[in-house]
Amino acid sequence: MDSKEINALVAENGLRVELDSIKGKRTVAVREFKRGDTILSIRPLYEFPARGNEESTESRCTHCFARLPKRRPRCSQCRQTQYCSINCQTAHWTSRHYFECMKMDERAVDAACMELKPEFRPSLRMCVGVMRTMSFQTVPAWLRVQREAWHMLVTHRDKHPQFVLTQYEEIARVINAHRSDIGLDSTSDAIDVLCRSGCNNFAAYEPNGPRMSGYLCSPLVSVLLNHSCLPNAAFVHMGGMQIVRALDDVQIGDEITLAYMDGLQPRDVRQKQLSAVYFFDCTCDKCCGESARAQVDVLMSRALGVDGQMPEYLPTDYVQPPAIEPWVLRVIDMLLAHFQDGGTRDGFDQGLLDCVGSLPPRNFSFAAYTHWLECQDDCLERISSDRVPSNVRAWACVSAMYVLAFYACVYPPYLSLVGFQCLEASKLVWNTLVASEMSNEIPNEWVELGLSLDRVKRLARCAQNILRVSAEPSVSAEGDLSVESQVALLAGQSFVN
Numbered sequence: 001m002d003s004k005e006i007n008a009l010v011a012e013n014g015l016r017v018e019l020d021s022i023k024g025k026r027t028v029a030v031r032e033f034k035r036g037d038t039i040l041s042i043r044p045l046y047e048f049p050a051r052g053n054e055e056s057t058e059s060r061c062t063h064c065f066a067r068l069p070k071r072r073p074r075c076s077q078c079r080q081t082q083y084c085s086i087n088c089q090t091a092h093w094t095s096r097h098y099f100e101c102m103k104m105d106e107r108a109v110d111a112a113c114m115e116l117k118p119e120f121r122p123s124l125r126m127c128v129g130v131m132r133t134m135s136f137q138t139v140p141a142w143l144r145v146q147r148e149a150w151h152m153l154v155t156h157r158d159k160h161p162q163f164v165l166t167q168y169e170e171i172a173r174v175i176n177a178h179r180s181d182i183g184l185d186s187t188s189d190a191i192d193v194l195c196r197s198g199c200n201n202f203a204a205y206e207p208n209g210p211r212m213s214g215y216l217c218s219p220l221v222s223v224l225l226n227h228s229c230l231p232n233a234a235f236v237h238m239g240g241m242q243i244v245r246a247l248d249d250v251q252i253g254d255e256i257t258l259a260y261m262d263g264l265q266p267r268d269v270r271q272k273q274l275s276a277v278y279f280f281d282c283t284c285d286k287c288c289g290e291s292a293r294a295q296v297d298v299l300m301s302r303a304l305g306v307d308g309q310m311p312e313y314l315p316t317d318y319v320q321p322p323a324i325e326p327w328v329l330r331v332i333d334m335l336l337a338h339f340q341d342g343g344t345r346d347g348f349d350q351g352l353l354d355c356v357g358s359l360p361p362r363n364f365s366f367a368a369y370t371h372w373l374e375c376q377d378d379c380l381e382r383i384s385s386d387r388v389p390s391n392v393r394a395w396a397c398v399s400a401m402y403v404l405a406f407y408a409c410v411y412p413p414y415l416s417l418v419g420f421q422c423l424e425a426s427k428l429v430w431n432t433l434v435a436s437e438m439s440n441e442i443p444n445e446w447v448e449l450g451l452s453l454d455r456v457k458r459l460a461r462c463a464q465n466i467l468r469v470s471a472e473p474s475v476s477a478e479g480d481l482s483v484e485s486q487v488a489l490l491a492g493q494s495f496v497n
Helices: 004-012 086-100 106-113 118-134 141-152 162-177 190-198 219-224 267-278 292-300 326-341 345-356 366-382 390-410 416-438 444-449 453-470 483-491
Strands: 015-020 024-029 038-042 046-049 201-205 212-217 233-238 241-246
Touching: 004 015, 004 141, 004 219, 038 141, 038 219, 046 118, 106 118, 106 162, 118 141, 118 162, 118 190, 118 212, 141 219, 162 190, 201 233, 212 233, 241 453, 292 345, 292 390, 326 345, 326 390, 326 453, 345 390, 366 390, 390 416, 390 444, 416 453, 416 483, 453 483
Parallel strands: none
Antiparallel strands: 015 024, 038 241, 046 212, 201 212, 233 241
């Protein structure tokens, strides 16, 4: 790369950028990284918290994206940024707000957003924020690096579909109409900014759950790290930092990769989306290789066929007794054993293929997964009421374990989604056992479904092991227990006879 500052930062973090005949470039490790190690950590060029409803006022901390408490500090100067604590307010000021404050009228941005459909408003906020940040004169070293990386991003303007360019033109029209109100001095082409950011932005998620919490524009990470459908790294957003961590042991010479999209999607869907949004064809091992994971991906990508049969054990109602296929429990037991006893990744992957290789599409495919996910969501909605039949609770556990089995077959073992699903299944099994114990309704056959106290504890500890690598289990959102606290409670439970 031409930038001395970027090259110095890359070398400082034990990385090297190499030319690649297919990808153009790739970033490889020049030292070993252990699972859970931080590979790269930097503040985004621009970031802002997500809104649950674009019609509502801001409900997340400007710095860490946590949900706000009722009493929330504000910046005493601009009165526009809100925080979950004084600590976050102080950290945000010293890291970036000291040069951002009073430079843009957020109320004017909100007013401009109201002229657009809700789904276009985050793009407007990101575009305005990037344009403003790129216009600052005196900035810290980390922002100079991000701004140099921004100029390395390719717009792909000539490759964007016309309907996307039409949307960008409408957003640009609104921005240009409100430039003076917003306080934008930049003469940057808004459509150019939208094209660059649109195919290079990141979504941040809560540290203790798979709920989106904010948007990041981090050009350095976009420039350095290529996509893989089975990545060896993932990032978390903590205290205004984008922290890239190793999901597995990384050897010298290994390429560092992130997932630009959900690897659970069927292969043809992933390929089409990567081509349409990011303008490249994926050549990762999962898409083009012959490994056990690649073969499992082929199975997941199968269509159900003309008959469109539903999964064999999927309930038509919740009156029928719960049942679970043996392969689901085998996959979960393999996952739990992998974290408890160790073992090679290749051996784990081959074991997964052995479990699911002979299953028909109706029982193992992306379509089957979506049916079980909908079943889980429906059960969770039903058990939120006061009086719930025990069968519904049991079906909630069964569907959660199906979802977990699919996750184990598709995602890297240490991905946070796998950990959060382990925790969800553990909580569901425990609550089901408690409810049944209180009503003296614990059927003996539930043990065959995996509904046992031992399963509760093993799932909780598995969640802890995963989330210590790919999330922040000690951090809690407002009103929630941290993952560490939830695991401690679940692992310490027992029944009193």
